[in-house]
Amino acid sequence: MTGPFWERTLQRWNAVCWALYGLLAAAIVALDPPGEAKIWSLVLIGAVAGSYAMVVRFPRVLRPHAYLGVLVVALSGLAYLRPGYAALFMVTLPHFWIFAGSWRAxxxxxxAGAVGTLATSVLRAGWSAEFFTSNVVSTLIVYAASVLxxxxxxxxxEESHERARLLAELERAQAELSRAHQRQGAADERERMAREIHDTLAQGFASIIVLAEAARSGLDRADGRSAQQLRSIESTARENLAEARDLVGSARQYGGAAAGSVAATLRRxxxxxxxxxxxxxxxxxxxxxxxQQTRIALLRCTQESLANVRKHARASTVGVVLAQQPYGVELEITDDGVGFETARSRGFGLDGMRKRLAELGGELAVTSSLGDGTRVWAMIPLESEPLT
Structure with a gap:
């Protein structure tokens, strides 16, 4: 039995128990006539006190069960030496439960203490009805009560220990869950940053490369097309620089999208x-x-779709439809390019669009086949009605 409550109970009981033993020893020394009974009584009390001190201070030297064995022998001996000493069994009963370590022990x-006390009392006083009534019955009642x-x-x-164990396991599980959430949060943040970089900086750099290649190939022409492409390169580079500053500064209030009408943003x-x-x-x-989150998602889906058209589709026309439906806002982007097999598509851009829309409760569908162009359909549910 452990815990603050039982430690305090043990301390109080020990104080009472050893006070009684001390008074008993003093009474034996002062009142008992010299003789073997007096000597043996003091020896047995000293054995109990010494073994108790050993088991408390040096538990590796004297085990608790050894102390209980000494206690049983001492109680039996004292009950044999003096009438009334059998009552010491009642005083020391808590020690059997404190030091035994288990219910069975x-x-x-x-x-064993009850049987030894009664047996030696019978050897000393003999058997009689009065003895049975005053000693056997009272000892058995005390023993039964102590067992209950x-x-x-x-x-x-045991239930408190089990609760403590369950609480400790719960705390460990909560700590592990917290660490898992932190790891997942870090992974989600890395994925979000990767998606933002892909949708902004990477697309911008891709545009710069394409424009630069076109401008270089048209340097010999005098149609002014190269100058316009160089201006586009400059504009794209400036936008990328602003995006990079926003990402590094973690101050993406608008996620790279200017405030205003979503239609005007897509038109630009x-x-x-x-x-x-x-x-x-x-x-x-x-x-x-x-x-703003919906505006950014629609803009990123448009940018990613147009980037794919530029890089892969070899299309001549592109169609974009933005419409309000009862269940939300729809964005449809089609092209008449060469198409592709959607089952084999493993691009980061499409996965990024799906996850971005899923975060808003939306969905993405991409349909395409070789030679038939591509259709990208995005839907985001809206909570509020449009202003009229």
Missing amino acids: AVVFSG IGTWVHQVV TLDRFTEDTGLAVTAELAEINCD
Whole structure:
């Protein structure tokens, strides 16, 4: 039995127990006539005190069960030497439950103490009805009561230990879960940064490369196309620089998208795409009231789709439709390019678009086949109605 409560209980009981033993020893010294009984009584009390001190101070030298054995012998001897000493068994009963270590051992040792006390009392005084009534019955009642109380206390202590164990396991599980959340949070943040870099800086650099190659190949022409491409390179580089500063400074209040109408934002992006590529773009862009996260997601999906058209589609026309539906806002981007097999597509851009939309409760569908162009459909649910 451990814990602050039992430690305090043990200290109080020990104080009472050893006070009684001290008074008993003093009474024996002062009142008992000289003789073997007096000597043996003091020896037995000293043996109990010494073995108790040993088991408390030096538990590796004297084990608790050895102390209980000494206690059983001492109680039996004292009950044999003097009438009334059998009552010491009642005083020392808690020690059997404190030092036994288990319910079974406590029952066995306390039972041995009761039997030894009664047996030596019979040897000293003989058997009689009065002895049976005054000693045997009272000792058995005390022993039975100690077993019942000790069993209950032992069960309470075991339950408290089990609760403590479960609480410790719960704390370990919570700590591990917290560490897992931290690791997942770090992984999610790395993925978010990678997606932002891909959707902004990487796409911008890709545009710069394409424009630079086109400008270099057209240096010999005098149609002014190279100058326009160089201006686009400068503009794209400046935008990339602003994006990089936003990413490094973690101050992406607008995620690289200027505040304002989502239709106007997409229109600027499409105009820039037409200027850079010369492709024909048809656009039907409805005025939609949405929050900034939705605006950014729609812009990134448009930018990624147009970047794929520029790099892979070999298309001549591109169509963009932004519309409000009862269930949310829809964005559709189509091209008449060479298409691709969607089952084999493992690009980071498409996965990034899906995850970005999923964070807002939306979804993405890409349909394409070789020679038939590509259709990208994105949907984001809206909580509020558009302003009229």
